Amino acid sequence: MRITDLRPVLLTGPISDDPSMLEFRTLRSAALVELHTDAGVVGVGETYLGYHLPQVVAPLIEYYAPILRGQALDDPADIAALSNAMATCGQFWGRVGVGPTVISAVQGAMFDALGKLRQVPAYELLGGGRHDRLLGYATGGASNWPMDALKQKVDRYLDAGFRAFKLGAGRFVTEPDGSRRQISVGDSPAHTAQLEADKVAAIRDYVGPDVGIMLDAHMGFRSEGSRWNLETATAVLDAVAPYQLIFFEEALPYNGSDGLTGPQAYAELTARTATPVAGGEQLTTAVEFAPFAGSDGSAGSAAAPASFDIAQPDAAWLSMTDFVAVATAFAARGARVASHAWSGGVGVMQNLHAAFACANTAVVEIPPLGGALHTRLWGDSLRLDADGYVLAPTEPGLGVRLDDAVKAEFPFRQGYEEWVDVPGKIMPTSDDEASRAGSTR
Secondary structure (H helix, E strand, O other): OEEEEEEEEEEEEEOEOOHHHHOOOOEEEEEEEEEEEOOOOEEEEEEOHHHHOHHHHHHHHHHHHHHHOOOEOOOHHHHHHHHHHHHHHOOOOOOOOHHHHHHHHHHHHHHHHHHHHHOOEHHHHHOOOOOOEEEEEEEOOOOEOOHHHHHHHHHHHHHOOOOEEEEEOOEEEEOOOOOEEEEOOOOOHHHHHHHHHHHHHHHHHHHOOOOEEEEEOOOOOOOOOOOOOHHHHHHHHHHHHHHOOOEEEOOOOOOOEOOEOHHHHHHHHHHHOOOOEEEOOOOOOHHHHHHHHOOOOOOOOOOOOOOOOEEOOOOOOOOHHHHHHHHHHHHOOOOEEEEOOOOOHHHHHHHHHHHHOOOOEEEEEEOOOEOHHHHHHHOOOOOEOOOOEEEOOOOOEOOOOOOHHHHHHOEOOOOOOOOOOEOOEOOOOOHHHHHHHOOOO
16 A cells, blocks of 8 residues: 555634533644545544644645655554655654644554554554553643632543543632633742642542542743742642542643752652642653653663653644653653544544553543543543543554545634733634734633
8 A cells, every 4th residue: 555645624612512611712623634546545644733733734745745645554663654655754843743743643643544454443453452441531731710600610521431530730720800821820939739628628528538639830831930949849749648539630841840850859859748640731752752751761771760650641642653762751751641632523532542552551541521622522432431441442543534424514614723822922812812813812
């Protein structure tokens, strides 16, 4: 089988069917790529960049396409060689960042196409499945407030069949003028810690001891002035330790804290607290993960313990093969991985297949009550059992569908990206604002 073409597909549609999520925003974009072959097989992949900067995806697909056109796609070794060729071509400007994130979509499409050709799930091409099922957890952004609203959110996740969920640190509150605001820090480290402990204690009491809880501080993209330092992060993680979290995510920024580098700061936090520390969703290559895995991250090297107890690679951000490489590096340090998955339905499936190929996968992230850009794309491939576990996919390739009806129903609308607010560029809080802002938003 030979590759004949790559075609970008940009879509905009409902971010979720979860009313709690719809309080924050209603629409999102997704960036996919179709990989066409002379065998008539069409592979589909996705980059999480479509959620943040979809405008640059199509030009980058065009940049990489000549490397793949006419090339054989008959073996996983072909996928590795072509992925390396794309990375090498953009090495001067794309060692990390947008280049690798777009390559992740192309690679996902190659795994999808080859899996369809061989009639095997994509994880079989990554070395084979290592699990029959994995605990799935529901995730949905910030903690809606007041507490009754947060409990309603949890109820929806449990009613959907999940037995684990992740909440945001802080509180998403409604101001007297009707505006919405995220509050992520208290008046002091002790106050911040008490706010989080009170919230987690109430939720633990509400759901009981057998439901998994995770917390996400989102410090990887908080604006200056709302980021935690080591003192605050340590206080919070110690305060929530009695409530047996599966993990606490992104308690610190990746670029460093308290005069330490990112890996050093996270390693210090991990050493200080009994609460499992998770992070890594923003890292775009296995090489970028390596310092967080201890030294150069290579298996068997003499190195420090991993900076994370649980690393969070995203196979729609750093590719499926890099996901496996990250898992291998952290396994050598006795650490585990948990997939990050906040892309559309195709990217979620890329993450599931990569996660099922790794023996040290702890849990997998699932957008619950997914919108059409989730459910219409993953179809019946994402299956949750009665215990809240995601079953190993069985359909060939990624098991995703992208048809003309979806393309027609959800055309791309510029203005629905997500970024971190800074002076001069503030995210709209309504569709009307996004529409008026147009391409500059």
